Amino acid sequence: MLAVELKNLSYTYSAKTPYEKRALDGVSLAIEEGEFVGLIGATGSGKSTLIQHLNGLVKTQEGEVVVAGMNARDKKTLKKLRFKVGMVFQYPEYQLFEDTVAKDVAFGPKNMKLEKEEVDRRVRRAMEVVGLPYDEFAERSPFELSGGEKRxxxxxxxIAMEPEILVLDEPVAGLDPAGRKEILGLVKKLHEEVSPTVIMVSHYMDDIAEMADRIVALRDGKVVADGSPADVFGDREALAAAGLALPxxxxxxxxxxxRGIELSRRIVTPAELVDALVKYRSEKAARAAETGAETDTETDAADGSAPAPTADDGEGRDV
Known part of the structure; x- marks a missing residue:
């Protein structure tokens, strides 16, 4: 069953004015239940506008948005649709406002008009899932928490609203490496235990390569790539044309x-790279043994006995 279906979706900001901007241009997309989709694109590509359509934050102008079987144009089901989609925006900690953590977590479920017992159950479960034990954090002020705890x-x-679809907009923005690792681990856990369908926007290509089953790339409001991480990142030319970096x-x-060491261009994660290098070294050694030749400098580079080439992280730093 489809979790999300976009049909020829287009959106224009400030239409018919000198400031008119086409943010989405004929986007058609079908996302199955249970998929983890990474949404990538350069600044201004239309990512934020697209995800804001998913729970009706932006009204549909052209085309159709169908979420969990409900059309976003239908005012009768719009509220129900919004409860199906959990939106986590950039720096979500800035949205905290209650005097205790438990009250803040309970805000969404209370708006769903649930019974108190059900609200309490959801609050306790949500806090436990994200690693904030209820008995320890429930009565603490959210403003006294660390940055990672606030997020x-x-x-x-x-997630206390128990959405079927979880949408995350740059969930690790502003976090240090340890914080990023924690939140990404949490996102993976949420995908497995809470919301079967996840759509994550990120400019960290390493995170997208590791987490997503499928990647959708936008450029100038249009879908320019849609496939597995290996397919999308393997097409170097298309990725460069979209202004996107490689993992x-x-x-x-x-x-x-x-350096003459040919590996598959479909390699996108560190684990895949290590496996490929081990295989390369083994095959090189086997061929050398058959011919009685010594392994050459290529093998040395692959097994670490000679300096291997480095890649920068897109900001001039070696990685």
Whole structure:
């Protein structure tokens, strides 16, 4: 069953004015229940406008938006549709406002007009899922929490509504590496235990490569790539045309190719890269043994006995 279906969706800001901007241009997309979709694109590509259509934050102008079988144009079911889609915006901790964590997490379920016992159950479960034990954090002020804890509390407020579809807009923005790892681990857990369908917007290509089953790339409001991480990142030319970077593992593959070490361009994660290098070294050694030749410098580079090429992280730093 489809969780989300977009049919020829277009949207224009400030239409018929000197400031008119076409944000989405004929986007058609079908997302199955249970998929983890990574949404990528350069600034201004239409990512935020697209996800804001999913729960009616932006009204449909042209085309159709169908979520969980409900049309976003139908005012009768719009409220129900919004409860089906959990939206976690950039820096969600800025949305905290209650005097205790439990009250903040309970805000959404209360708006759903649920019984108190059900609200309490959802609050407790959501806090436990995000790693904020209820007995320890329920009565604490959200403003006294650490940065990572605040973000967890904000996410708990969304998942307490038990959405079928979880949409995350740059969930690790502003976090240090440890914080990023924690939140990404949480997102994976939420996908497995809470919301079967996840749509994550991120400009961190490494995160998208690791987390997503499928990647959709936007450019100038249009879908320019749609497929598995290996398919999308494997098409270097299309990715460059969209103004997007490669994940680190793919950049290393390209640098190794410059040294004569040819690996698959479908490699997108560190684990895949390690496996490929181990296989390359083994095959090289086997061929050398058959011919009685010594392994050459290529093998040395692959097994770490000679300096291997590095790839920068897109900001001039070696990785």
């Amino acid at each position: 967890r509390a904000a996410i708990a407020g969304v 680190t593992a793919a950049r290393v593959v390209d640098r190794l190719a410059e």
